[in-house]
Amino acid sequence: MLFAINSKAEENNIKYYSEDSGILSLMYHRFDENKYPSTNIRMDIFKEQMSIIDTLNYKFYDPQYLQKKFNIAKNNKEILITIDDAFLSFYKIAWPYLKSKKIPFILFVSTEAVGKNGYMSWEQIQEIEKQxxxxxxxxxxSHGYLVDLETENFISDINTSIEIFNQHLGYNxxxxxxxxxxxxxxxxxxISKNFTFAFGQHSGVIDVNKDPHELPRFPINEKYGDLERFKFLVNLSPLQYKSLSPEDKYITDNNxxxxxxxxxxxxxxxxKINCFSDEGNKWDKSNITFNKNIMELNFREKFTFRRGRVNCSLNDNGIWRWFGVQFSVNQN
Known part of the structure; x- marks a missing residue:
């Protein structure tokens, strides 16, 4: 089976500037669960968003090609739909629409919640997986804060999920x-030793130079899902870079x-790049300096618990390019 577990993820060694139109990934959670505005999208708005993608002549990206063609630059940008948490509202409300349109997507499942109140069952997940x-x-x-766990507990959490996926789907x-x-x-x-690709929640567009285990996505919800913003987002192009430091996005005593x-x-x-960051829990323009082709961001103050974000954009002769970084911040 194509999506059987990979024991060793393939390293991405491209690292040359490419005319890559990229893959723009969108992240959804709940559908028509209006009491959760930070993770919900109204289904009528979701349908309009899908129509905007069609109107702009963007194709929906089939996730199988991540494995087959990740290192090949895309001539035309495509849109990848992802849904986190496998809430029952996805199955009841969004799934019939996606099925009727045959829109490709990835449904991310936390195994502990399966079958519990408000979540999909394994039978429903298996039904979807057959398409x-x-x-x-x-x-x-557990869908817990993994950075808060001791290493052995984190490993146990992931290994438990792998065992359950093997039990119910026949593969991880x-x-x-x-x-x-x-x-x-x-x-x-x-994660890189057990999965070929991993997605975060930092914004940006996937290109051949992105780390396959730090793939960006734009979260879409009621707060950040209005149609004008959506049109701007789906028109964004990759802002490529050769390397980014620090590699570790978990801030402990280096804040x-x-x-x-x-x-x-x-x-x-x-x-011409502009960056904004939210250190001190306040969004403001970042202080950036250049040394040849290396950009350094000098943060104004410490990032506050629990996450810190940086978003950078560039108007490249009328083409808007974007990338983001998310740090996890230790509470101590």
Whole structure:
């Protein structure tokens, strides 16, 4: 089976600037559960968003091609739909629509919640998984804050989920989604040995130079799902970079961290970039400096518990490019 577990994820060694139109991934959770506005989308708005994608002549990306063609630049941008948590509202409300349109997607499942009140059952997950355009992803067992766990407890959580997927699907998915988009280098290293691709919750567009275990997604909900913003998002293009430091996105005693981004020497207009960050729990323009093709962000103050974010955009001769970074912040 194509989506059987990979014991060793393939390293991404492209690292050259490419005319890659990219894959823009959208993240959804609940549907028509209006009392949860931070994770909910109204179904009528969701349908309008899908219509916008069609109107703009963007195709929906089939996740199987991540494995087959990740290192190949895309001539035309495509849109990847992902849904986290396997809430019952997805099955009842969104699934019939996606099925009728045959829109490809990944459904990320936390195994502990399956069958509980408000969540899908294994029978429903298996029904969806049988469709050739529907793919299942691993979202851990507990859906806990993985960075808060001792290493052995984190490993136990993931191994438990793998065992349950093998029991109910006959395989462990090659796709993983970090709960809350949080991970440390230790977590990422373990995930990379058990999954081919892993998605966070930092914004951006996937291109051939992105780390396959730190893939970006734009979260869509009632607060950030209005149609004008949606049109802007789906038109974004990749903002590529050669490397990003620090590799570990978990902040402990290094708050604020030193963030540097190395761009490719032949990238145009790169010094026109603008970044905004939310250190001190207040969004403001970041203080950036350039040393040739290396950009350094000098944060104003410490990031507050529990997450810190940086978003950078570039108007590249009328093409808007974007990437984001999310840090997880230790409480101590």
């Amino acid at each position: 050739p355009f529907a793919y299942i992803g691993n979202h851990s067992h 998915p090659i796709f993983f989604s970090y709960p809350f988009g949080e991970y440390s280098k230790t977590i990422k290293d373990f 604020p961290p030193k963030l540097s981004v190395e761009f490719f020497e032949n990238q145009k207009n790169i010094k």
